[in-house]
Amino acid sequence: MIAHIFEDLCTGCNACVAACPDHVLDLGPATVPVIARLDQCQTCFMCELYCPADAIFVAPDQRAPEHVDPAAILASGQLGQMRRDQGWGTGDADPLREYWRLGPLLMEGAQRAVDRYKQSHPEWSPPER
Ligand code: SF4
Numbered sequence: 001m002i003a004h005i006f007e008d009l010c011t012g013c014n015a016c017v018a019a020c021p022d023h024v025l026d027l028g029p030a031t032v033p034v035i036a037r038l039d040q041c042q043t044c045f046m047c048e049l050y051c052p053a054d055a056i057f058v059a060p061d062q063r064a065p066e067h068v069d070p071a072a073i074l075a076s077g078q079l080g081q082m083r084r085d086q087g088w089g090t091g092d093a094d095p096l097r098e099y100w101r102l103g104p105l106l107m108e109g110a111q112r113a114v115d116r117y118k119q120s121h122p123e124w125s126p127p128e129r
């Protein structure tokens with residue numbers, strides 16, 4: 001699940017809010033996104049992938065939130081690893097590489113997350129894109 005947004009690195013570009021298939025993030029008052037619906041996160045790493053500032057860390061545990069030490073994450077060099085692994089921001093001629101193959105899986109996960117979230121929040125409906 002998404003574990004931390006590094007406010008000092010964030011530029012407020014909104015890319016993560018738009019990329020998240022599960023509407024986990026809202027743009028906060030200082031334009032830094034807030035994690036508004038963590039229980040809806042499907043650990044798809046899209047927010048981390050789309051963040052051009054490498055300001056997001058998604059922890060690998062899909063079932064439970066993980067408390068991370070931001071300083072340790074910063075020191076570890078893990079920030080931006082997803083982008084580097086996929087060739088984003090490197091000038092690669094084919095920056096998407098194989099990531100598109102995850103599309104159906106991501107859509108299925110998004111629908112499951114919506115269904116699960118609506119069970120506990122029946123008044124909520126996903127915003128139009
Ligand atoms: S990991 Fe996926 S579902 Fe979770 S906040 Fe990021 S984009 Fe949204």
Ligand code: SF4
Pocket residue numbers: 005009010011012013014015016017031032033050051052053054055056
């Ligand atoms: S994509 Fe990154 S820089 Fe842009 S708003 Fe989200 S956290 Fe901030």
